[in-house]
Amino acid sequence: MLRRNAFAVVVTTLVIAGCAPVPSSGGPAPDLLDATPASVAEILATSDLPVVLNVWASWCSPCRSEAPLLRAAAGEWQGRVRFVAVAVRDERGAALAFIDEFGLEGLEHLFDRTGAVPSALGGGSGVPQTHFFAPGGDRVAVHFGVIDERTLALQVDDLLRRRG
Amino acid sequence: MEFSLLAAAALAVAAAWAGLRLEARLRPEIPHRRLWDVIVPSVVVGLVLGRLAAMLTGGLNPIAHPADILVIRAGVHTGAASTAALITALVAARRHLLPTLDGVAPAALAGLAFWHAGCLLRRACLGTATGLPWGMALPGSPVARHPVELYAALLIAVGAAALLFRRRRPSAPGVVAGIALAWASAARLVTEPIRPGIGAGPVWWYASATLIGVAAAALAASRRRSVPQP
Numbered sequence: 001m002l003r004r005n006a007f008a009v010v011v012t013t014l015v016i017a018g019c020a021p022v023p024s025s026g027g028p029a030p031d032l033l034d035a036t037p038a039s040v041a042e043i044l045a046t047s048d049l050p051v052v053l054n055v056w057a058s059w060c061s062p063c064r065s066e067a068p069l070l071r072a073a074a075g076e077w078q079g080r081v082r083f084v085a086v087a088v089r090d091e092r093g094a095a096l097a098f099i100d101e102f103g104l105e106g107l108e109h110l111f112d113r114t115g116a117v118p119s120a121l122g123g124g125s126g127v128p129q130t131h132f133f134a135p136g137g138d139r140v141a142v143h144f145g146v147i148d149e150r151t152l153a154l155q156v157d158d159l160l161r162r163r164g
Numbered sequence: 165m166e167f168s169l170l171a172a173a174a175l176a177v178a179a180a181w182a183g184l185r186l187e188a189r190l191r192p193e194i195p196h197r198r199l200w201d202v203i204v205p206s207v208v209v210g211l212v213l214g215r216l217a218a219m220l221t222g223g224l225n226p227i228a229h230p231a232d233i234l235v236i237r238a239g240v241h242t243g244a245a246s247t248a249a250l251i252t253a254l255v256a257a258r259r260h261l262l263p264t265l266d267g268v269a270p271a272a273l274a275g276l277a278f279w280h281a282g283c284l285l286r287r288a289c290l291g292t293a294t295g296l297p298w299g300m301a302l303p304g305s306p307v308a309r310h311p312v313e314l315y316a317a318l319l320i321a322v323g324a325a326a327l328l329f330r331r332r333r334p335s336a337p338g339v340v341a342g343i344a345l346a347w348a349s350a351a352r353l354v355t356e357p358i359r360p361g362i363g364a365g366p367v368w369w370y371a372s373a374t375l376i377g378v379a380a381a382a383l384a385a386s387r388r389r390s391v392p393q394p
Contacts, residue, residue, distance in 0.1 A: 061231050065238030068222025069362070076362045102223060140304065146238045153360035154290055154302065154309075161293060161307045 032096060035086055035110035037120030043084065044137035050159035051082045051133040052152075054107075055118045057090045058098035060127045062146045067102040073152055074106040081156055083107040088115040088127060132159055169237055172282025180275030186328055187270055199268050206253040211236065214245025243369035250345075262337035262384065269344035273324035276348055280320065283313035291358040316355045323347035335385075342381025349373035 044051055054070055056063040074083040085107045087095040092111060099109060110117070115125055123129045123142065132141040132155045140162065141155050184199055218239040219226050226233055257264035283289035290300055291312030299308025327340055353370035 061229065062235055062238070064224060064229055065219075065232045065235040068224060069239065072222075072362050141302070146235055148237050148288075149239060149361055150288055150359070153362055157292070157360050158302055158305050158307055162305070 032087070032092060032099075032109050032111045035112045035117050037116055040084075040086070040110065040117050040120075041137065044133050047082055047133070047137070048135055049080065049082045050135055050156070050162075051084055051137075052156065052159075053084045053086065053121075053131040053133065055086050055088055055123060055127055055129045055131075056098075057088055057127050058094040059090065063128045064098075064102075066128055066146045067098070067104060069147065069149055069152060071102060071104055071106060073156065074104075077156055077160075078106065080160060084110065086110045086112050086117050088112045088118060089125075132156070134159060134162055168286040171285045172279060175282045175285070176275040176279035179278035180271045183271030183274035183324065183328065184268075187267060190328065191267070199264065199271070202253050202256040202264055202268055203272065205256055206249040209252040210245040210249025211240060213248035214240035214242065217241035217244035242366045246369065246373065262341065265341035266335075266337060266339070269341045270324050270327040273320055273327065273344050273348055277317045277321035277324055280313045280317035283311075283317075289313040291355075291360060294358075310358045312355050312358050315358075316351050319351035319355070320348055323351070336387065338384030338387075339381045342377050342379075342384055344377070346374050346377025346381065349377060 040053075044053075052073070054066075056067075070083065070085065077083075083106070085099075085104065087098075087109065090111070090113070095109075095111060099105065112118075118124065118127075118129060121131055121139070121142075123131065123144070126144060128146060130143045130147050130152070131139055132143075133139050140159065143151060143155070180203065184203075212233065215233050215236060216226050218241040219229075219232060221241060222239070224232060232238070253265065253268065254261065257268075289311045290302065291310040293299075293307050294310045295308065296310070298311070300311050301308050323344065327344060330340075349370045353367065353374055356365050356367050356370060359365065
C-alpha cells in the first residue's frame with residue numbers, strides 16, 4: 001500500500017513537472033566560433049582572468065544535467081572568471097539549440113567538431129569535463145564527469161584566491 | 165558512474181542500520197519491526213522529488229529527459245528532498261506516528277552523520293578558506309580550508325549518540341524526533357556559512373526546519389505534561 005502511494009506521488013509529480021515551462025533566457029544567440037587547440041591555448045594564455053573551460057555536447061545527457069549549474073555559475077562570477085564552453089563532436093545547429101534551451105548565453109562558446117581541443121588538453125574524448133585555469137593559462141585542476149555545485153564553487157574560489 | 169557517491173551512500177545506510185539495531189537493543193518497548201518500512205521509502209521519495217525540484221529550478225524538463233533524474237550528482241534540492249522525505253515518513257508511520265518517528269530519529273541522525281563523513285571517500289570535505297591549523301587544502305593548492313563536512317558529521321554524530329544513549333526514563337512521544345530534526349537542521353545551519361556554493365544556499369530551509377523541530381519537541385513535551393498522571 002505504502003509503495004503504491006509513494007509510486008503514485010512520484011508519477012503525479014513527474015507529470016506535473018513535465019507540464020512546467022522550461023525557462024529560457026531569450027537573449028541573443030551567441031557566436032559559435034570554431035576552435036582549435038592553438039586558438040584555445042591562445043585564449044588561455046592571454047586571459048587576465050581565471051578561466052573555467054567546460055567541454056560538452058548536445059547529445060551528452062550528463063551535460064544537460066550540469067548546464068543549469070554552469071549558467072548559474074557564469075552569472076555568479078561574471079566579470080571575475082571567464083566561463084568558456086567548448087561543444088565537441090556535435091552539429092552546430094544542435095549545439096546552438098542546446099545553448100538556447102538552457103539559456104547559456106552568459107558563457108563564451110566555441111565549437112570543435114573533431115574533439116581535438118579536449119584531447120590537446122589531456123582530457124581525452126569523454127564529456128563532460130571541466131578544466132580550471134589560472135590567468136596566463138596554467139591549469140590548476142580538472143574534473144571529469146558531471147560537476148556538482150560544491151566542487152565548482154570550491155575550484156573557482158581556489159582560482160580567485162590564488163590570484164590574490 | 166560515481167562510485168565514491170555510492171560508497172558514501174552505502175556508509176550512511178550501514179550507519180543507519182547499526183543505529184536501528186542499537187536502538188532496538190536499548191529500547192525494546194519501541195516497535196522497531198517496521199522502521200525500515202519508514203526509512204527506505206522516505207529516502208527514496210526524498211531523493212527523487214529533490215532531484216525533480218533541482219531539475220525544474222534549473223530549467224530541465226524531467227519528462228523530456230527522464231534519464232537525468234538519476235544523475236544525482238548534478239544536484240538535489242535539499243529543502244524539497246527533506247520536506248518530501250519527512251512527509252513520506254509521516255504517512256508511512258501514521259498508525260504509530262510518534263513512537264515510530266522517535267525510533268527512527270537517532271538512526272537517521274547516525275546515517276546522516278556518516279553521509280557527511282563520506283566526504284572523505286568523495287574527496288569533498290572542504291569549505292571556505294581558513295588560517296586554522298587543521299585546515300585542509302585541495303591537491304596542489306596553497307589555500308587551507310575548513311573541513312566543513314567533517315564539522316557537520318561530528319556535530320550530527322554527537323546528536324545521534326546523545327539520543328541513542330540517553331537515559332532509560334521514558335520521554336514524551338515525539339520529543340526525540342523533534343530534537344533530532346532541530347539538531348540536524350541546526351548543524352547544517354551553523355556550517356552553511358563556511359560551505360562554498362553558488363548564491364545564498366538553503367539557509368532558510370535549515371532555519372525553518374530548526375524552528376519546526378524545536379516547536380514539535382516543545383509541543384510534544386507540553387502535551388505529555390498536560391495529561392494527568394494516574
